[in-house]
Amino acid sequence: MEHNEQIRWRTVRPEEAQMLAPWRKIGGEWMLLTAGDGAGYNTMTASWGHIGSLWGHGGGLPTAIAYVRPQRYTKEFLDRAGLYTLSFFPAEYKKALGYLGSHSGRDGDKVAAAGLTPVFGEGCTWFEEASLVLVCRKLYQAPLVEEGFVDKSIIEECYPHRDYHQMYIGEVVQVLEKG
Ligand SMILES: Cc1cc2nc3c(=O)[nH]c(=O)nc-3n(C[C@H](O)[C@H](O)[C@H](O)COP(=O)(O)O)c2cc1C
8 A cells, every 4th residue: 555655644543543423424424435546446425334343353343334326337346346445525525525426437537527636556546635544345245135125115215226236345454544
């Protein structure tokens, strides 16, 4: 992880990360889910996700879950990737996140249009303007399935086209904070 060495980014241990207010951070402030590297990447806004502990021994591995609909261009990169990132931004970038969540990378360089600057690490990409980055190693991916919904009203509400999200569980292998 080359950019690790830069003064502007500080690697912190997951359990010391300052971000653990997931409902506000993910659901309220949103994040960018990014896969790919300098040879080609894509990003999208996400406001659905989880941060927690899973597998491993003792307290479990620090993990993050992202949910991606099949039609997202980002999914193509995510499916090929070993690593991906979740980037969180100061409030002034919310408009940029809105843009990246309503335009597809299939149609042009939406990152440049949104005014963000990619930072390329080894096998992953994040953004210069971010305040916090979680680098994730993909551990598990699977689609949500119709039979799994106990509350079937979610199907009608969120999946009228039955385009169930793909769930990606990643180990948080690096936490980068600005500092
Ligand atoms: C606030 C917000 C939150 C979103 N959250 C998700 C999400 O969690 N999962 C998802 O699949 N799409 C989500 N989207 C939609 C994608 O960001 C959007 O379809 C994007 O244009 C996909 O870009 P891509 O085709 O370049 O991958 C969200 C959009 C917005 C505006």
